[in-house]
Amino acid sequence: MRLSPALVVALLGTALVAAPAQAPQTTLVASTAAGPSASAAAEGHDATAAAEGRDAARSAGAPLQGATIVIDPGHQLGNARFPRKINRPVSAGGLRKACNTTGTATAAGYPEATFAWRVAVRLRTRLEALGATVVMTRDRNSRRLWGPCVDVRGKLGNAGYRGRERAADLKISIHGDGAAASGHGFHVITTKRRGAVKRSARFGREVRAALESRKFRRSTYTAGGRGLVRRGDLGTLNLSRVPTAMVELGNMRNRRDARTMRSAAGQRRYAKALANSVVAYLGRY
Known part of the structure; x- marks a missing residue:
């Protein structure tokens, strides 16, 4: 899906978002359950976030109409309670790794x-x-749930997987890093092993640019200050056949990064930047 250059320029301003011409569809893939749904507090937070997003600029129409985007929120709050489940080896695209980790x-x-x-x-x-x-x-997001495994996260959105006729346009996997407390900043990871290698690298560059445009800084502790890493050991990336970027949005062990990552204002900035990266990529490729 390609957007017109003029529309891309309009959307990459400070206010991003438009009211769709028709109601978009959300497809949800549930984590493996061990009990009831998430707490009322978490659900209340999600409702607040949804209300914020609906206050988008409405003048640009629905530029992503027809596009399908996969969002992968890393890990699951209950993973630590199910060690046998999450430590089970699964395919990670040319190698086998644990189903998931605690984060x-x-x-x-x-x-x-x-x-x-x-x-x-x-x-x-x-x-x-x-x-x-x-x-x-x-x-x-619940302590009563675990997974899904990295093989599911990687394949979701691929044409033919779970009956999908058409591949998704993009996939973005959202994480926070756990490095030494002295390091700070974000970095973007794409695959170097298999899958949509070149297209994922392009998308990764758009994610980096969008985060920098929102005043987030590149990682000081990895990737030589480039903010981009190519890896071949991550199933979420290796098994995807659509352009995919995994982003470590900050170092959760760093005091300043952690303060931003915990705050609603910081989370809004991250979301705006990531949405901008989707618009930018689909407008250029």
């Missing part, structure tokens, strides 16, 4: 799974407001 947390205990979920919800609402159909790799 990291801030020094104060704020979980990566929760951070990723809240940014993903905000991003979903923004993309839907632009007319996109959004597919989520998990539908809740």
